[in-house]
Amino acid sequence: MDIKKSNSLEDAREHIDKIDNQIVELIATRNAYIKQIAHFKTSVDEIKAKDRIDDVINRMRSRAIELDLSPNLINDLYIRMIDAMVDTEVAEFQNAKNF
Numbered sequence: 602m603d604i605k606k607s608n609s610l611e612d613a614r615e616h617i618d619k620i621d622n623q624i625v626e627l628i629a630t631r632n633a634y635i636k637q638i639a640h641f642k643t644s645v646d647e648i649k650a651k652d653r654i655d656d657v658i659n660r661m662r663s664r665a666i667e668l669d670l671s672p673n674l675i676n677d678l679y680i681r682m683i684d685a686m687v688d689t690e691v692a693e694f695q696n697a698k699n700f
Contacts (some may be wrong), residue, residue, distance in 0.1 A: 602668070628682065635686045639693035648690045654683055 607613035632662040642648050658679050 631682075632689060635690050636693045639690045640697050641696055642690075645691055645700055646696065648694055649687055655685075657683065 607616060615671065636641045639648065658676060661675050661679050665675040
């Protein structure tokens with residue numbers, strides 16, 4: 602990680618705002634891949650693959666620990682994000698099957 606020294610409150614906030622924009626862009630990119638994945642799956646049960654979800658969350662918890670970040674924070678964020686993206690993937694899957 603490249604953490605720059607801030608010279609003022611405003612400077613630190615500018616850095617945070619840039620990072621927040623990047624986070625949202627990365628989530629949007631992840632969601633776009635989720636929509637693509639829906640076309641490779643054969644059932645809603647396959648979309649709701651608990652083992653895969655658990656694996657992703659566990660990997661991200663480990664990554665959080667490596668970065669000295671709360672694994673519980675990452676756990677909660679990923680659960681919420683994955684739940685929403687599973688809904689998106691199911692909708693995409695159902696729409697694809699209706700065509």
